[in-house]
Amino acid sequence: MQWTEEQYGTTVPKFDEEHKNLFRFVNQLHRSIVESKDRSIVKHNLDALVSYVVEHFRSEEEMMQSKGFEGYEAHKRSHDKFVETCANLQEQFAAGQDNITLETMQYIKNWLDSHIPNTDRQYGPFLAGG
Ligand code: FEO
Numbered sequence: 001m002q003w004t005e006e007q008y009g010t011t012v013p014k015f016d017e018e019h020k021n022l023f024r025f026v027n028q029l030h031r032s033i034v035e036s037k038d039r040s041i042v043k044h045n046l047d048a049l050v051s052y053v054v055e056h057f058r059s060e061e062e063m064m065q066s067k068g069f070e071g072y073e074a075h076k077r078s079h080d081k082f083v084e085t086c087a088n089l090q091e092q093f094a095a096g097q098d099n100i101t102l103e104t105m106q107y108i109k110n111w112l113d114s115h116i117p118n119t120d121r122q123y124g125p126f127l128a129g130g
Contacts, residue, residue, distance in 0.1 A: 001026050001109055008116045011124040014063075018056045019116055025049040026112070030105050042100055043093060049108075050086045057083065060120070069126045078119055082111055 001023040008019055029045040036042060057079040064072040086108075092098035 001112065010116070010120050011128045012063075015056075015060060015120065015127075018059065019120075022049075022052060022056060022112065025052050026105075026108060029100070029108075030102075033100055033102065033105060039093075039096075046090060046093060046100060050083075050090055053086060054083060060123070063127050064123055067126055069123055071122050075119055075123070078115060082115070 003020045003023050008016070010016055010019070025045070025048055029042070029049050032042050032045045061072070061076055061079065064075060089098070089100070089104065093100060
């Protein structure tokens with residue numbers, strides 16, 4: 001995934017930077033799935049991505065709350081649902097029941113591709129400058 005201002009810019013520099021980092025983790029996981037047969041490397045990259053997702057969501061949620069952003073509840077529900085899906089994925093993968101496939105990867109990318117422009121962008125005017 002390649003971050004561009006047009007596609008993903010939120011007008012909040014802190015979160016634009018975090019989204020760029022997020023894309024690095026996504027690309028790293030994608031590469032390890034394509035290039036590596038080693039499950040431990042894929043697991044490491046999956047865990048790193050999910051940890052960063054959790055950290056990033058927390059930082060958005062804290063700022064939305066502190067600014068009294070009215071879309072906070074709906075935004076948090078969207079985050080919680082994605083984290084739950086990721087946690088199930090981690091659990092299944094760690095238990096050896098599943099592989100992280102390119103299809104799974106596409107799901108993660110599609111989610112971000114929709115969430116950042118459609119949901120994150122809504123907080124821009126409320127959080128910019130903070
Ligand atoms: Fe940038 Fe709401 O995730």
